[in-house]
Amino acid sequence: GQNIDQPTEMTATEGAIVQINCTYQTSGFNGLFWYQQHAGEAPTFLSYNVLDGLEEKGRFSSFLSRSKGYSYLLLKELQMKDSASYLCAVRDSGNTPLVFGKGTRLSVIA
């Protein structure tokens, strides 16, 4: 089966750094994705990892360790607008659909 775990909720302070972890168990692996979703809106793409290591894109970075079935999304210099749900998703092979975790609801406070 497929299982993707991430924390349900996190709170962090404006200007700080927060790390959202994701662990997965899937039958295959063909990429891990992070999406941001504001309430009532569709998810927006943040990052994609298929090889081990860190991918940096502005204030957002994503890390992958395939041997550990582990990824994290790192958000730096937090802003109030970063308050949203962050979804970890895995594609297990080829052109199969993404399987989503339940999402982590991040609240950024002043």
Next chain:
Amino acid sequence: GAVVSQHPSRVICKSGTSVKIECRSLDFQATTMFWYRQFPKQSLMLMATSNEGSKATYEQGVEKDKFLINHASLTLSTLTVTSAHPEDSSFYICSGTQGNTEAFFGQGTRLTVV
């Protein structure tokens, strides 16, 4: 990134009626379209996968006669919720891919059945 246009964004319908949701890939050919449903405070749950020109593949527990999916062209896929009931009220989102690439999401449709 690529654009998937989904309409309508919001719809309210009476119980027992049907609602059609359209997703169009505007600047790429979506060989595969995935349809998801999301209930409040829950994750995206895959309903079905459709490939252009062939019948959709439905996930377990999703009634194919109730949720009709058509993917007649590489740029258009539709989901029709037939004989809608209040428990069908949800956020429906389509996602298109062109081969082995990231998934591009539509804007989502908030369906309320009264």
